[in-house]
Amino acid sequence: MRKTGILVRMARAVAFMSTTSCVVVMTLLALIVRPGPVQAQETAQAQMPRARIVEDTSRPRPSNVEAGVSERLRGALQDLRQLEPSDQSNLSPRMARLDTLRNRLERLDREVNAGFDAVAGLLGKDGLPQARHEEALREYREQMAALVEGLSAAQKSRGPEMQARALRALAALAKPLPEERPHRRLDPRRLPVDRVKDTARKPDLKVNAAVRGPVAAAFVAPQPADLEPTEDVQITPEIQALAASLGNSPLAIYNWVHDNVEFVPTYGSIQGSRMTLLTRRGNAFDSASLLIALLRAANAPARYVFGTIQVPVDKVSSWLGGTESPEVTQQLLGQGGVPNVGLLQNGVITHIRVEHVWVEAWVDFIPGRGVRPGPGDTWVPMDASFKTHDLAPDAGLLAAVPFDLTGVTNALLQNAQVDPVLGRVVGMDTNVAYDSVEQWQQNLQEYAQAFVIPSTEDALLGRSAVVPSSARVLPASLPYQVVVRASAVSVLPASLRLGVTLTGYASNLDRAFGSPSFTYHVSLPALGNRRLSLTFPPATPADAQIIETARANNASSLPVYLINVTPTVTLDGATVASGAPVRMGSAHFLDVRLEEPDGPVTVPYQVVAGDESVVGLNGDGIAAASVQDRFSHVPADSAAENLQQVALHYWSQCDALDALAAKGLKVHAVRRLSVGLFSTPLNVAYLFGTPRSGIYQSRIMDVQRSVVGVAGRTADLTRAFVRASGRAGSFLEGSVFDQIFNRPQGRGISAMQLLFDASVGGIPLYHVTSSNAAAVLPLLAVSSAIKSDISTAVAQGKTVIVPGSEIQHDNYRGVGYIVEDPETGAAAYLISGGLAGGGLFDCLPDLVPILVIILAIILIALLLWWLWPVIAGGLAVGGTAGAPALAAAVLAVVALFVTAGPAYASSGGGGTGPCTCPPCPANPACEVDVVPPSRPHWPCPADHWHYQIYNQVPYPDCRCFLSSRLFGGCIPPPLPVPCPP
DSSP states (O other), X not given: OHHHHHXXXXXXXXXXXXXXXXXXXXHHHTTXXXXXXXXXXXXXXXXXXOOOEEOOOXXXXXXXXXXHHHHHHHHXXXXXXXXXXXXXXXXXXXXXXXHHHHHHHHHHHHHHHHXXXXXXXXXXXXXXXXXXXXXXXXXXXXXXXXXXXXXXXXXXXXXXXXXXXXXXXXXXXXXXXXXXXXXXXXXXXXXXXXXXXXXXXXXXXXXXGGGOSOOOOTTOOOOGGGGXXXXXXXXXXXXXXXXXXXXXXXXXXXXXXXXXXXXXXXXXXXXHHHHHHHHTEEOHHHHHHHHHHHHHHTTXXXXXXXXXXXXXXXXXXXXXXXXXXXXXXXXXXXXXXXXXXXXXXXXXXXXXXXXXXXXXXXXXXXXXXXXXXXXXXXXXXXXXXXXXXXXXXXXXXXXXXXXXXXXXXXXXXXXXXXXXXXXXXXXXOHHHHHHHHHHXXXXXXXXXXXXXXXSSHHHXXXXXXXXXXXXXXXXXXXXXXXXXXXXXXXXOOGGGBOEEEEEEESSHHHHHTTOOSEEEEEEHHHXXXXXXXXXXXXXXXXXXXXXXXXXXXXXXXXXXXXXXXXXXXXXXXXXXXXXXXXXXXXXXEEEEEEEETTEEEEEEEEEETTOEEEEEEESSOOOHHHHHHHXXXXXXXXXXXXXXXXXXXXXXXXXXXXXXXXXXXXXEEEEOSEEEEEEEOEEEEEETTEEEEEEEEEEEEEEEXXXXXXXXXXXXXXXXXXHHHHHHHHHHHHHHHHHHTTOOTTOXXXXXXXXXXXXXXXXXXXEEOTTTHHHHGGGOBSOXXXXXXXXXXXXXXXXXXXXXXXXXXTTEEEOEEEEEOTTTOOEEEEETTTBSEEEEEEEEEESSOOXXXXXXXXXOXXXXXXXXXXXXXXXXXXXXXXXXXXXXXHHHHHHHHHTTOHHHHHTGGGTBBSSOOOOOOOOOOOEEEOOOTTSOOSSOSSOEEEEOOEEEOTTTXXXXXXXXXXXXXXXXXXXXXXXXX
């Protein structure tokens, strides 16, 4: 009764009530829930290959003492800036503070000079140049001398006014040092996780300018280019082998592509023929590229044809896999970027016109009709992307066994303290909530077993299967009306090909004036699943030798002030662009320009010279086959390839979850061009604003653009999907690192993980809006930059979920927070520093980008798909009317982790606290060795005892192992006696 009263009072006090927030709660609830109704899938998961790593934890690691010196210097300078007196009547306290600060600076100066001396010794030992070292030492000593002189002036000043002037001069000298990586300011107008705007282009009813030209006659002979490979038509050995296995028959090739390639409603060339064959999915352009590649491999000339087609709306719906209404059908095409327009008759959409691409092939049509290979005589139109689907409903599992959302909400809030005015929740009992989920799992399992519901996606989610082609000969025409036909082309125009351009700048000033250090463009079909990297190799052999010397001598850090590096773009390790050398540790700026047929988008990044980064792109979905192919062909034996695997796994798992959530919510979703930067960053320590030292100690991802197209019956459903997509993606920003690098689940950080850790750790979570921001912001123990983000966001109508203070998560300290547009579900899932992502922060630093050797692949082991879509679908139009938005929003964060298991939930996700290992088991009991007089033992002539103790490999390995048998001591008679403790 008390709990119900709380909810009622909250409901009355809070204006932002929303049942759709409850949809999100339970949509996320099934992300990593343990197997319930499907025992066969549990067995399959157990047999799934896991990632194993080889990591050398025994060799010496850098101590990075310079970072501590830099931090203490930053603190001393901050104290100096605060010395200017407001009260000039009493000088004694200020004089005492001046003495203390002078002593601090002198101690720091001694440590810094010792560090410089150590570096000079290393340089001299290997005969390396010392000019840069001497220049850096001179600059440091000049700045430190100026500070000490200013302190002396303040100490010697007589009278309040003279001392005030001296302190103001001192404060000017003690200017703030730059942060290692400045906080990335949030732009609430460009939230990283978003849905495509509903502004669909109309099809070109004249002729697309890119393909304008004379219409080819049906009997005009082909050109040599109609048999050549192109950037989109890659004729690989696999494609040649497939064409040969199909007898090089144009009809068999057409039927194979029609029946085996899933249609994706996006626009433009994204994958090319190789990736389309590999993933067996693609849009009209990619399907056409694969069909052309197979035909050309079979020595049948083929080309692209563009135009506008008109199709009855019911056939378009079936083409898209089954949509609920003509409006949803048209919306889905628009969300995928496909130009389309609906044609009305009596106020009802009856047909849809679509800008489209298909294929013409020069085949033996008279009289062969394309059945057999051979010399051609006619250009025959083919469209293997256009198909119909056979639909079947799901098994109705959730309808029979509904989830008690009210129960789990009440369980979480039973002992929680809720303040609806401040939007604050603290003390949610996640262990109690787990019981509710476990009981529901049991009910699902019993029902599935009783009614023999099979463990297949078709049974649980419904089926949408391609109706196979029944063509025994090639048809003479297309299965729709062609309204406008443009010219046929052998090569796709560049304007219809998606791509990316990387532009680097040595400074923000260079970026403002358009003066790049390097520029590189590559199309997505040419890129495929290859690795696109930004790296900073040593500029000269002497620079490389300094790095090697530091490693060989177990230096505490890299002396980055001595090293020049070259910003370099590589494609699978081969240099494709580079800029002028820069100082290691300096800021560098990268613009990632994403190019689509409907216009470009630029995503800006700031990196540090020395970072190892991979640009992870996702055109219209990353299939598991693409991940497996990359792993099978490229050894993951470098830091860069580690990051490529992280990028591919992350996008593949995001897309898999999105597809499942879309089925459960009864919406339709497509991935649009998205990007993240996956890096091993160089952590830099500064002296007076100059990079001094650096180490590598983490891996991070910064996903600044994750865009989906989604169409559904209502705005509530599309909003729920965007929220589910964003929150699952945020969870994966930490989880994927755990999977790839074989860490316990919860070691990686993300906004979702840190919010969960805060909740489990008893830190209040706040739901900040424009109505309560003024009251909440003073209560938050977070950085001023994060508070500024929150103020900016709520002023523009966004809401924010943020913990009341920072938390310690392994070697990371910071917060996770979510900025959301409540109207659309678009959001930014951020961690301290403004990073839209997550990472893995190791306790052991290194002097080169962190590398582990991945020996076996992970294939989405945590995606227990049969529960995710079932819950999402059942709650799409429901929810608990009593749960206010602030509680529902916070529960959405916590519920994802509750279902990971009782141990995971009670441990705070497995990642809180310092970098320590769990304790080893108790040492085994000692053994008594009874020695007969005929067999004396040294040092005891008679009976003695042995013991063993557990030792432990340092973090992160944490393995426990028993030492060899140790001698314990001689045992005086009589026997037996207990072993000594």
